[in-house]
Amino acid sequence: MVFKLGLLFGFFPIVVQGQGGETRQEVLDRMQPYTGEHHAGVDVTTLKGKVMCGYQGWFSAKGDGSGRGWVHYGTGHRGHNGHKVFEPGHCTIDLWPDVRELAADEKFATRFHHPNGDTAYVFSSYKRNTVLRHFKWMKEYKIDGVFLQRFGSALRQAKSLHHRNVVTANVQAGANLHGRSWAMMYDLSGLQPGEIDKLVIEDWKQLIDRMKITGDKSYQRHKGKPVVAVWGVGFSDDRKYTLSECEKLVNFLKTDKRYGGNAVMLGVPTHWRNLSRDSVQDEKLHRILSQADIVSPWTVGRYRTPQQAKLHAESMVRPDIDWVKKNRLDYLPVVFPGFSWQNLQKARGRGAKLDQIPRLGGQFLWSQARSFKQAGAEMLYVAMFDEIDEGTAIFKCSNKPPQGESRFLTYQGFPSDHYLWLTGKVGSLLRNEIPATEQVPPRNGR
Incomplete structure (x- = not known):
């Protein structure tokens, strides 16, 4: 069973998934652009001077x-x-x-x-008013915005994809209502060989064609381009996807005639520059980074x-910044x-x-x-x-x-x-x- 809830403040209606379930194509067919209110707030044209938070948005409750x-x-x-x-x-x-x-x-x-x-x-996180409240807190405490995590593994099944789409719509509404910014961050963790192409690239096409997210007035840009982050490039743990697949994704986000033109941020290991410890020992990582726009090393627990x-x-941040400057990149x-x-x-x-x-x-x-x-x-x-x-x-x-x-x-x-x-x-x-x-x-x- 599928039914609709009318929402206040002029938001477009979203379809709530009933216990009967639905196909993945049915979930895709209901993706729509944000058409609600917009209130100006933070400058969405640059990441310089900003503090952005990661937003998981993955909690659901009985x-x-x-x-x-x-x-x-x-x-x-x-x-x-x-x-x-x-x-x-x-x-x-x-x-x-x-x-x-x-x-x-x-x-x-x-x-x-x-x-x-x-x-x-x-x-x-499925409840819109809760996500709106989170963005209200961001405004109250002068936090600029978020990178919304979109997990590649959650794109496989209809129910988890539906959840991510609802949360995306919630985040859009929160950012627009409270003058914050947001950008999409793909987390590649758990993807199998071939799934970056099959899931992530195809998903970005759906987000552009159906939800038109980069046309959202609250969407974060940098140096004139919409920011898209890809987390999980170059880690030395047991990841199944390859650097070549990551490079293809970066090229797609940068150069595709319809879906490219983005400022690509790469979430990389702490020791990406030296290609040691948590990083793969492969110079191809540096080649991929040189094609991106922003480097963001993961340091939690380091x-x-x-x-x-x-x-x-x-020992790390200062020489990292020297490296990115030489390669005309930015550092987050x-x-x-x-x-x-x-x-x-x-x-x-x-x-x-x-x-x-x-x-x-x-x-x-x-x-x-x-x-x-x-x-x-x-x-x-x-x-x-x-x-x-x-x-x-x-x-x-x-x-x-x-x-x-x-x-x-x-x-x-x-x-x-x-x-x-x-x-x-x-x-x-x-x-x-x-x-x-x-x-x-x-x-x-x-």
Whole structure:
């Protein structure tokens, strides 16, 4: 069964997938361009001076209308309906979202309970008003925008493709209503040989032809071109797709007569320049990079303290910037607030420490931003806005998470908006609006 919901504020109606399911072609046929309101805000013509966040948008909840159950909440222990199980002892998140501001139809009850016995609720990225609220927070805390993650592996099946399309429409609405920017980021992780061509290239054609995303007034551009990011190029882990396939994708996004003309950003390993450690040892990677526009090395987990972040800025970021300048490219380094994936690793049958890379009240994030700016960075990527699986989220999270068999992090007594506020301050630091103090700037005299 498929039915439509009329939406407020002049948004186009979207079709909600019923339990009966639908074909992949039916999902494609319902992709439409954004035609809602637009409010001017951040300058969408350049990435210079901007702090952009990664936006996963991959959370779904039982009862949210997507028909997917507890995706990115539950574990692989399947329930009677084939969906993942989300209950104490079986979960994949290390931070619990603060849902106090969400309306009743945006909150989804779980089997978890807070210390006072109340039922614990979570959100779904499938719900438009929730995503709009996230962009409202970005505006309030002066965060410029997001790179929306579009996972290649999610493009295979109708139900997951439908979810990604709905989230894309939600993000477009949020960015336009609240004067933020957004750009698409393809994550190639998990793709098999031939799927970059079959899935990613074909998907970009659909996004241009059907949703016309680069014509969206809120879509981020750089040097006169729409920005398209491709994450997962050149990593030394066991990836099935090849550098040659990545090169074909870059060429397509750059030079295709109908679908090209884009500013291509490549998400690459930390040691891309030296072709060592987490990078493939293949000079072809440098050739591919020289054809792109922006280089963005992935650094999450590569250092663990403010002191190590400073050393990384000197030993890696500064010479990276020298390399990209010589090749007439731009550089978007990644910073992150901390890291923790104990519950996710437990679900995979592995062990991990809770609070593996401590946030230190924001000092860890601030030290990275300060050090990277001093090394020459002119733009920053914050990983991530909503990543509670790996404990890197900056959006509002609870200081009173559920108790029981599963353990969760908190923001250590800092307000739930602390990292939204701090990310906004990182933007001010980047644009020389506030001094580059060694310590986190005070907030309300604190």
